[in-house]
Amino acid sequence: MRQREIEAEAAPALHDLASPTAEVMRAIYSHLTIVQGLPDLQGVYRQIGRALGKMVYLLD
Amino acid sequence: MLYYRHDVLAGIFNPLHHCFGRHFKTVEEPPARLKHQVKALLDAALLEVERTVGELPATDYLQDLLVLRLRRRITEILNGPIPKPDHSLSLLKKGPMTILSVLSSPTFASASNGGKSTGCPFEPLVAPALMLFILIAIGRNCLGCRRRGPDTITVDHGCGGRKTYRRDHCSGRYRDDSCC
Numbered sequence: 001m002r003q004r005e006i007e008a009e010a011a012p013a014l015h016d017l018a019s020p021t022a023e024v025m026r027a028i029y030s031h032l033t034i035v036q037g038l039p040d041l042q043g044v045y046r047q048i049g050r051a052l053g054k055m056v057y058l059l060d
Numbered sequence: 061m062l063y064y065r066h067d068v069l070a071g072i073f074n075p076l077h078h079c080f081g082r083h084f085k086t087v088e089e090p091p092a093r094l095k096h097q098v099k100a101l102l103d104a105a106l107l108e109v110e111r112t113v114g115e116l117p118a119t120d121y122l123q124d125l126l127v128l129r130l131r132r133r134i135t136e137i138l139n140g141p142i143p144k145p146d147h148s149l150s151l152l153k154k155g156p157m158t159i160l161s162v163l164s165s166p167t168f169a170s171a172s173n174g175g176k177s178t179g180c181p182f183e184p185l186v187a188p189a190l191m192l193f194i195l196i197a198i199g200r201n202c203l204g205c206r207r208r209g210p211d212t213i214t215v216d217h218g219c220g221g222r223k224t225y226r227r228d229h230c231s232g233r234y235r236d237d238s239c240c
Contacts, residue, residue, distance in 0.1 A: 014097055014098065014101055015101065018101070041116065044112055044115050044116055047108070047112045048109055048112045048113065048122065051105045051106075051108040051109045051112065052105075052109060052130075054101070054105045055102060055105045055106065055109070055130070055134075058098050058101055058102050058105070059102070059133070059134065059137055
């Protein structure tokens with residue numbers, strides 16, 4: 001839904017277009033630390049997930 | 061591409077933009093510029109990943125997965141795929157002459173006979189005959205494609221019934237494309 005809203009804008013920036021995917025990956029990587037039992041690394045994993053999500057969108 | 065457009069009217073007639081928008085088309089970003097922007101953002105994101113991964117313990121599997129493999133993948137996508145060595149399938153795609161030259165070579169003939177000559181008097185004729193057969197097949201196919209004639213013909217079957225037949229470009233025959 002959020003992705004569609006951004007894409008419907010007149011001239012969206014690439015950074016904004018990639019943000020929904022980045023947020024999804026951030027949430028997934030955040031949950032990964034719970035699965036792995038590494039709550040100390042949650043912040044780092046979140047950052048990695050967000051950057052990866054952005055990259056996935058841009059590469060696609 | 062579709063969504064990332066530079067709207068030339070937006071900056072000039074901003075209040076009236078939506079009134080004129082349907083009459084004046086927007087201009088798409090040049091692909092080279094868009095690619096440059098994507099590459100810049102990708103580099104920034106990769107740098108962020110590398111910096112953050114540095115904070116992980118050295119034994120973490122993400123170290124290898126994210127830094128090494130991602131960098132290789134991005135390079136492949138931006139600079140094109142890495143060329144692969146020739147294999148049998150690519151040999152087939154190069155055309156029939158390559159295959160024919162392989163088939164007619166003495167190495168192939170002796171290999172197909174287990175390396176021994178059978179003593180058959182027609183053995184030297186096998187490769188030329190095969191070549192001739194393939195050339196005839198190719199020639200017939202090409203001639204079929206060049207046949208002239210209208211693309212469609214309409215035939216009156218009487219009692220007001222008419223049917224339109226469409227020409228097959230390769231066989232030159234007319235076929236009924238109607239469903240019933």
